[in-house]
Amino acid sequence: MSTTTTEKLSATTLLRFATAGSVDDGKSTLVGRLLHDSKSVLTDQLEAVERASASRGQEGPDLALLTDGLRAEREQGITIDVAYRYFATPRRRFILADTPGHVQYTRNMVTGASTAELTVVLVDARNGVVEQTRRHAAIAALLRVPHVVLAVNKMDLVEYRESVFAAIAEEFTAYALELGVPEVTAIPISALAGDNVVEPSAHMDWYGGPTVLEHLETVPVSHDLAHCHARLPVQYVIRPQTAEHPDYRGYAGQIAAGTFRVGERVTVLPSGRTSRISGIDVLGRAVQEAWTTQSVTVLLEDDVDVSRGDLLVPTQDAPPITQDVEATVCHVADQPLTVGHRVLIKHGTRTVKAIVKDIPSRLTLDDLSLHPHPGQLAANDIGRVKIRTAEPLPVDSYADSRRTGSFILIDPSDGTTLTAGMVGESFASPEPVKDPAEDDGWDF
Amino acid sequence: MTTAATTAHEGTGSPYALSHLDALESEAVHIFREVAGEFENPVILFSGGKDSIVMLHLALKAFTPAPVPFSLLHVDTGHNFPEVLEYRDRTVERHRLRLHVASVQDYIDRGVLKERPDGTRNPLQTLPLTEKIQAEKFDAVFGGGRRDEEKARAKERVFSLRDEFSQWDPRRQRPELWNLYNGRHAPGEHVRVFPLSNWTELDVWQYIAREGIELPQIYFAHEREVFQRAGMWLTAGEWGGPKDGETVEKRLVRYRTVGDMSCTGAVDSDATTLDAVIAEIAASRLTERGATRADDKLSEAAMEDRKREGYF
Numbered sequence: 221m222s223t224t225t226t227e228k229l230s231a232t233t234l235l236r237f238a239t240a241g242s243v244d245d246g247k248s249t250l251v252g253r254l255l256h257d258s259k260s261v262l263t264d265q266l267e268a269v270e271r272a273s274a275s276r277g278q279e280g281p282d283l284a285l286l287t288d289g290l291r292a293e294r295e296q297g298i299t300i301d302v303a304y305r306y307f308a309t310p311r312r313r314f315i316l317a318d319t320p321g322h323v324q325y326t327r328n329m330v331t332g333a334s335t336a337e338l339t340v341v342l343v344d345a346r347n348g349v350v351e352q353t354r355r356h357a358a359i360a361a362l363l364r365v366p367h368v369v370l371a372v373n374k375m376d377l378v379e380y381r382e383s384v385f386a387a388i389a390e391e392f393t394a395y396a397l398e399l400g401v402p403e404v405t406a407i408p409i410s411a412l413a414g415d416n417v418v419e420p421s422a423h424m425d426w427y428g429g430p431t432v433l434e435h436l437e438t439v440p441v442s443h444d445l446a447h448c449h450a451r452l453p454v455q456y457v458i459r460p461q462t463a464e465h466p467d468y469r470g471y472a473g474q475i476a477a478g479t480f481r482v483g484e485r486v487t488v489l490p491s492g493r494t495s496r497i498s499g500i501d502v503l504g505r506a507v508q509e510a511w512t513t514q515s516v517t518v519l520l521e522d523d524v525d526v527s528r529g530d531l532l533v534p535t536q537d538a539p540p541i542t543q544d545v546e547a548t549v550c551h552v553a554d555q556p557l558t559v560g561h562r563v564l565i566k567h568g569t570r571t572v573k574a575i576v577k578d579i580p581s582r583l584t585l586d587d588l589s590l591h592p593h594p595g596q597l598a599a600n601d602i603g604r605v606k607i608r609t610a611e612p613l614p615v616d617s618y619a620d621s622r623r624t625g626s627f628i629l630i631d632p633s634d635g636t637t638l639t640a641g642m643v644g645e646s647f648a649s650p651e652p653v654k655d656p657a658e659d660d661g662w663d664f
Numbered sequence: 665m666t667t668a669a670t671t672a673h674e675g676t677g678s679p680y681a682l683s684h685l686d687a688l689e690s691e692a693v694h695i696f697r698e699v700a701g702e703f704e705n706p707v708i709l710f711s712g713g714k715d716s717i718v719m720l721h722l723a724l725k726a727f728t729p730a731p732v733p734f735s736l737l738h739v740d741t742g743h744n745f746p747e748v749l750e751y752r753d754r755t756v757e758r759h760r761l762r763l764h765v766a767s768v769q770d771y772i773d774r775g776v777l778k779e780r781p782d783g784t785r786n787p788l789q790t791l792p793l794t795e796k797i798q799a800e801k802f803d804a805v806f807g808g809g810r811r812d813e814e815k816a817r818a819k820e821r822v823f824s825l826r827d828e829f830s831q832w833d834p835r836r837q838r839p840e841l842w843n844l845y846n847g848r849h850a851p852g853e854h855v856r857v858f859p860l861s862n863w864t865e866l867d868v869w870q871y872i873a874r875e876g877i878e879l880p881q882i883y884f885a886h887e888r889e890v891f892q893r894a895g896m897w898l899t900a901g902e903w904g905g906p907k908d909g910e911t912v913e914k915r916l917v918r919y920r921t922v923g924d925m926s927c928t929g930a931v932d933s934d935a936t937t938l939d940a941v942i943a944e945i946a947a948s949r950l951t952e953r954g955a956t957r958a959d960d961k962l963s964e965a966a967m968e969d970r971k972r973e974g975y976f
Contacts, residue, residue, distance in 0.1 A: 234684035301819050301837070306812045306864045313684040315862055327839055334841040441681050455697040460730035468729060474694040474843070479680075503693065503725040511680050515693035515726070528701045552839045566844050569701065628844045635825075635848030637838040 232308070233441050238317040238332035238365070240356040241342035246373045250342065250411040251305065251318055254433060257418035258307050302328045311437040321352060326585070326600040327552040329356070330640055333363040334626070337441055340369045340432070341392075345378045345408075348388045351586040354395065358585040361399035361647050362548060362602070364622055367439050368396055368404050371432060376410040380423040400647045405439075407432055448512070449539065449616060450478030451624045452532040453568030458517055470501060470517035471526050476568065476623035477616075478534075479511040480518065485535040488526050489614035494535050495520040512623075529570035531614045531624070539624070541612045545574075547627070548583075548618075548646040549605050551597040553638045557605070557629070558596045563638060565609055567627040573610035574629070580604045583646070597639070605641070617644030685871050692719075692859040693726040694843060695822060699804045699857055700726075700733050702847045706804035706857075707764065707797075710736040710755075712748035713922035714879055715808030715860055717755075718868055721877050722859060723806075724759065734806070735762035739793050741785040742769035743925040745899075751880040764800060766792035783905070784927045794830040797854055804847070806857050812864045822861050828852040865920075866945050873938040884941065885918045885933045896929025920945075 241247035305316040317332030319325065321342075333339055339360040343353050360368050370392050378384045389406035396404050407416055408427055415421035416431045430438070458470040480486075480497060487494045499519040500510050510516045518532060526532075533539065545565070551557050561576040582594040582603040597603045607629075618625030629639040682690065699706050708723060710716045723732045738752060756763045768788050771777040777788050797805060811818045821837050823845045838846050847855050860868070872879065890897040890913065891906040898905050900912050905926070917930035918941070935941045 232684050233681045234687045301834070303818050304811045304862070305818070306862070308864070308866070313864075313867070331839045331841055335843070455694070456701045456727075458727055458730045462729075465729045472697050472726070474690060474697075501728075503689070504728040513682065513687065513690055515690040515697070552841075564848075566846065569698070623842060626842045626844065628841060628846060630846055630848055635846065635850070637841075637846045640839070640841045 232310070232312050234313045234315065235338065235436060235439070235441055236315045236317070236336050237338040237340065237436065238319060238329070238336040239340045239342070240319055240329050240332070240359065241321045241340075241352075245321070245342040245344050246411045247318075247321065247342050250340075250371065250373065250409070250417065250432075251316065253411050253414060253417045254316075255305060255307050257414070258309055258433065302332050309433070309437055314436065321356065323352075323355065323586075324600055326355070326359070326602070327550060327640075329359050330363060330550040330552070333359055333365050334622075334640065336363075336365050338367040338369060338436070338439060339365045340371055342371050342373050343388055343392070345372050345374045345384055345388065349391050349395070353392065354587065355585040357392065357396045357401065358399060358588065358647075361396065361401050362550075362585075362642065364400075364618060364642075366402060368401050369432065369435060370396075370404055370406040371411075372406065372408045373411055375408045375415060375421075375424065376413050380408075380415075380421070382408075382424070382426040385427075405429070405435055407435065448478035449537050449621055449624075450480050450534050451476040451539075451568075451616070451621060452480060452516070452518060453570070453624070454526055454528055454530045454532060455569050456528055457526065468519075469523075470519050471530075471532065472515070472517045473532075473569065474515045475510060475512045477512050477621045479509055480516075480532075480534075481509045482507075486518075486520070486532050487535045487538050488524060489531040489533060489538065490541050490612045491525065491530070492541075493524045495522040495524050497521075529568075531568060531570075533614070539614045539616045541614050543609045543612050544577075545607045545609060545613065545615060545627075545641075545643060547605055547607070547641040547643045549597070549603060549629075549639045549641045551599055551601045551603070551639050553631070553636050554599050555631070555636070555638075556596040556598050557639055561638075562632065563607075564630040564632050565607065565613070565627050565641075566630060567613050567615060568624055570613065571630070572613065573632070574607050576605055576629075577608050578606040580606065604646070605639075607641075615643045618642035619644055685867065685874060688863055688867055689722065689725075689871070691843075691862065692722045695845070695857060695859040696723050696726040696806075698845055699806070699847070703804040703855070705800070705802050706734045706806065707737045707800070707802045708732075708734050708806040709793075709808065710738050710752065710763075711808075711922065712738070712744075712752040712755075712880060713808065714868060714872065714883060715810065717877060717879060718863075718871060719806060719808050719859060720755070720759075721875060732759065732761065735764060737764045737766065737793075737796060737802070737805070739766045739789045739796075740768060741789060741924040741926075742767065742772075743785055743901075745880070745882055745919075745922065745925060747880045747882050748922055764796060766796035768792055782926075785924050786927050789924075790830070797830065798828070798852075803849065803854050804857050805854055806859060808860055809858045810860050810863050810865075810868075820858060820861070822858055823847055824856040824858065825849060826854050826856055830854075832856075866942070869938070869942050869945055873942060880922065882919045882922065885916055885936045887914055888917050888930065889913070890915055890917060890930055897931070898929055899925055901925055 239247055303318045307314050319329045319332040341356045372385050372388050385408040393404045408424055409416040418433045420431055452473045452475050454471045454473050456472045458472050460468050482497050482500055484497045498521045500507050501517040502510055502514055559576055559579055563574050564571050565574040582591040582601055616625040625643045627641045628637055631638050768785050771792055809817050819834055821840050849855055889900050891900055891910045897917055900906055906912055916934055918933040919930050935944045
């Protein structure tokens with residue numbers, strides 16, 4: 221292989237995406253086919269799957285066994301945990317978070333969607349949009365996943381009829397857009413027969429769009445950064461104090477959103493001190509400009525006090541500082557979250573004490589119905605919470621910034637990750653979960 | 665270093681899209697810095713294999729121009745490739761690192777561990793590793809494990825909590841959301857941290873090529889005296905091979921993984937350069953563990969079982 225080929229291989233982008241659905245929808249078959257047809261399943265893996273399938277008396281390889289990695293999962297024949305799969309085409313590298321679709325695994329879907337730039341929602345063409353489909357759409361909307369693919373599966377079982385596909389696509393798209401999903405791409409497929417997964421279907425002339433893989437390969441992976449609020453959570457202060465670098469003092473972190481430039485005025489939050497960027501190093505290389513999600517080291521003109529947990533932001537675009545955080549949360553722990561619960565909140569690189577002041581409502585994702593004042597949230601519950609923090613935090617709305625608008629709650633006694641939180645309103649527009657009883661907004 | 669991050673990718677969008685290697689590198693650096701910021705006494709597991717070499721390279725970049733704020737730990741099975749030990753010592757010297765060694769041979773000499781009938785020492789590494797972690801009070805232990813290696817590893821978190829016996833409980837893992845890692849642990853517990861979780865074998869090799877990282881020579885095709893056992897080419901040596909009926913022959917081989925000599929197999933290869941290795945891997949129809957690791961062929965859940973007991 222020549223060097224140029226190596227470079228070509230290296231110069232692909234990375235897409236993180238999630239699939240939600242159950243075996244019944246054909247999710248494992250779809251995932252298996254994406255991996256298999258993109259030649260990402262290697263011979264020894266396939267042989268292991270064939271051996272295991274045969275020992276269970278199944279005909280043909282059960283591709284779900286590729287992703288069900290734990291003994292308990294194989295024994296019970298179910299996916300319990302998020303499974304990460306890796307595959308590549310000449311155009312792109314993919315990280316797939318494969319999540320189980322049933323309601324008791326909502327926390328796993330939320331986990332998978334939290335880092336996904338795209339979610340594939342699977343529907344059985346014979347059943348159309350069902351409760352589970354609405355739940356998956358709601359999770360994608362809640363987690364602000366930028367791209368949603370509706371894969372209408374088992375088209376072979378409805379004689380590849382356009383009218384069946386069109387009706388499902390229309391119903392789903394209307395619902396998703398109402399929840400604020402910015403973009404829906406509907407694709408008619410048969411995962412079993414291979415129609416429109418990797419290869420175009422020979423049975424659906426009426427469909428002129430991309431296959432699932434073509435869409436995954438070409439969907440844009442970054443947003444218009446000019447419109448993002450620039451944010452850098454400081455992870456670590458680099459001070460070599462060596463003969464060669466006696467005065468170097470750099471603030472290391474991964475840019476959470478937007479771009480930073482040398483010469484820009486910045487504010488350190490929560491202290492509010494300001495300075496100007498005198499240099500940006502990207503892992504040892506000096507640059508004039510850096511952007512999300514690069515890991516950088518920023519140098520400032522003035523000797524201001526900056527430490528781990530601080531947030532660097534452009535002075536003219538600083539977020540509000542608050543001790544009262546209102547958010548939509550997904551409860552991920554087995555022990556419940558209760559009003560009065562004393563917790564730790566980890567936001568960016570800062571962890572502070574906090575208390576759960578109120579749980580105004582719980583939300584059922586299947587139909588978006590509201591249950592006021594549930595008293596507590598159990599595992600897999602979605603709800604609204606009000607949190608009072610011991611120290612002020614610079615929080616963005618999750619709608620504006622997924623990384624600086626999100627947080628986790630931690631149980632201080634045993635370190636359990638309790639809850640995943642998203643600051644601000646749950647859905648983009650309209651606001652189906654707005655509790656009319658509450659009108660006190662942000663306390664700035 | 666490449667500037668691929670600044671070149672627009674046809675059909676895939678904006679000039680601000682990072683190349684996949686830049687994205688993976690940035691994620692790994694973020695993980696190293698989180699650990700440096702939140703833990704008292706982290707250590708990098710360093711075997712001299714390519715994954716641990718890439719880990720160290722990333723750690724060096726993450727804190728430049730300051731030195732790496734971690735020490736290294738090598739679990740020495742006593743069956744090492746001499747080229748790898750030499751590489752290890754040279755690396756420690758060059759970057760002025762502190763190296764801890766947990767020696768399986770010591771445990772065997774003291775009678776604490778017993779040699780297995782098959783001569784494989786990989787499963788014997790867990791106890792020396794665990795006791796060294798406890799003795800040195802390491803609270804974060806970086807491992808080079810990747811989720812693409814094996815299906816139990818595919819379920820592992822980036823921050824993986826271990827009890828005082830180093831045990832892993834796959835059903836009680838903390839969900840990991842966004843890039844908010846939870847490193848809380850009780851005294852005596854520690855967290856295994858896997859910065860290369862999302863890398864594949866091909867990514868590792870592409871990154872090695874891009875960064876010009878030096879590797880031990882056994883990763884490239886060379887003539888070696890080997891014999892066949894369980895479908896793999898093993899190196900003849902004092903550790904216990906070949907046995908009766910196994911014949912030694914000279915072949916052109918290279919290693920895809922580097923571990924204990926007794927269970928790490930070589931593959932037939934004429935790939936003498938990085939580009940040739942990358943081409944070979946891209947075309948390979950076998951995973952690196954399937955091709956070269958006897959320890960994972962023990963059973964369908966071999967890796968899960970070893971991980972539960974505190975293995976890497």
